[in-house]
Amino acid sequence: MTGLKSIYVKTILLQLFLWVIMLCVFYFYGGFETHPKTYFLNPGYLFLMGLTIPFSLLLGRNVHKTNTLSWGKIRTIPVRGSHMFIQLLFMSILWYSMVIAAAMPIYGKEKAMSSKANLELIICLDISKSMNVRDMQGSSRLDVAKRVISSLLSKSSGEQIGLCIFAGNAVREIELTRDYQLIRTVTSNIESELIEQQGTDIGAAFLQAREMFSSASSGKSILLITDGENHEQDEQDNGIYTELKKEEVYACILGLGSAKGGAIPTNPLADDQINLTDDNGTEWISKLGEESIKAIADKIGGSAIISNQSYPDIDPILTQINLMKREKSRTLDTDVEAMRYKWFIYLGFISFIMLMLIPVLWKK
Numbered sequence: 001m002t003g004l005k006s007i008y009v010k011t012i013l014l015q016l017f018l019w020v021i022m023l024c025v026f027y028f029y030g031g032f033e034t035h036p037k038t039y040f041l042n043p044g045y046l047f048l049m050g051l052t053i054p055f056s057l058l059l060g061r062n063v064h065k066t067n068t069l070s071w072g073k074i075r076t077i078p079v080r081g082s083h084m085f086i087q088l089l090f091m092s093i094l095w096y097s098m099v100i101a102a103a104m105p106i107y108g109k110e111k112a113m114s115s116k117a118n119l120e121l122i123i124c125l126d127i128s129k130s131m132n133v134r135d136m137q138g139s140s141r142l143d144v145a146k147r148v149i150s151s152l153l154s155k156s157s158g159e160q161i162g163l164c165i166f167a168g169n170a171v172r173e174i175e176l177t178r179d180y181q182l183i184r185t186v187t188s189n190i191e192s193e194l195i196e197q198q199g200t201d202i203g204a205a206f207l208q209a210r211e212m213f214s215s216a217s218s219g220k221s222i223l224l225i226t227d228g229e230n231h232e233q234d235e236q237d238n239g240i241y242t243e244l245k246k247e248e249v250y251a252c253i254l255g256l257g258s259a260k261g262g263a264i265p266t267n268p269l270a271d272d273q274i275n276l277t278d279d280n281g282t283e284w285i286s287k288l289g290e291e292s293i294k295a296i297a298d299k300i301g302g303s304a305i306i307s308n309q310s311y312p313d314i315d316p317i318l319t320q321i322n323l324m325k326r327e328k329s330r331t332l333d334t335d336v337e338a339m340r341y342k343w344f345i346y347l348g349f350i351s352f353i354m355l356m357l358i359p360v361l362w363k364k
């Protein structure tokens with residue numbers, strides 16, 4: 001080994017050589033184009049590459065000291081210059097590889113598998129006059145139903161949702177859409193007076209929901225919100241329940257109201273409440289039809305949730321919807337920008353192995 005100045009010069013030349021190689025590679029892969037084909041996600045890490053210069057100079061200085069160190073007539077075993085530069089080469093490659101991998105180089109495209117939720121949900125809302133009964137901790141059944149829908153919309157993502165309203169018959173209100181704000185706005189303005197024919201025809205609601213689904217091979221589900229007073233039930237209802245079950249349409253019936261029930265107001269918006277009465281002047285009391293709800297859920301192969309709370313727990317509904325989204329999601333092949341950090345991790349690993357083997361090979 002010659003003087004310290006010679007070591008410094010050779011060390012700097014080695015680093016410059018490596019930098020020229022990296023710049024040539026960067027140029028070859030389109031890094032200097034107007035719209036570069038190669039770029040870095042975290043370019044700030046590249047400044048760490050400059051640490052190799054002072055580190056290399058410090059290593060050369062220590063080697064020079066080792067070669068000139070002596071105790072009396074005994075001298076230390078000198079370190080060959082060729083050995084030093086080979087070690088320095090692999091140490092530099094290892095460091096550069098770590099830094100470039102951390103900077104996350106992007107080059108070209110690669111195929112990626114992604115999934116897209118493909119679920120259709122029809123909400124059937126009972127707006128019969130009995131839904132105005134205030135037997136849910138001071139709130140009307142219809143107001144609670146609106147809260148449920150609003151909460152469901154807030155926690156939905158990707159599903160196509162439609163809305164139908166029903167009483168003595170069923171009416172399409174909103175076709176399938178992902179415009180949740182539209183559904184929320186329309187729902188907030190729904191009142192019992194929107195349907196003149198009173199009653200509670202649950203079968204008609206399910207039939208209308210079935211017709212609102214698209215022809216796509218997607219997951220289909222129905223959320224029917226009612227107090228369960230099914231005044232229009234007949235044998236034809238069993239037919240639609242059977243068809244939906246065959247078509248694997250998941251149905252959840254949310255029953256709102258209390259077993260005790262309450263009087264039905266003639267005008268829920270009026271300050272002075274006047275309740276509906278029969279011909280004898282006796283107030284009509286509407287009670288939750290829990291048994292009817294559970295029976296229909298059983299026929300359709302769905303589930304029933306009963307609540308008398310002003311803020312019902314909708315987690316069971318969300319859980320089932322999420323399960324259906326996973327089952328009915330579509331797998332898509334998409335082209336995405338390819339992160340090439342693995343190349344440099346492999347290169348760094350090879351350099352590390354070489355650093356471990358070099359001392360062993362020298363002894364031989």
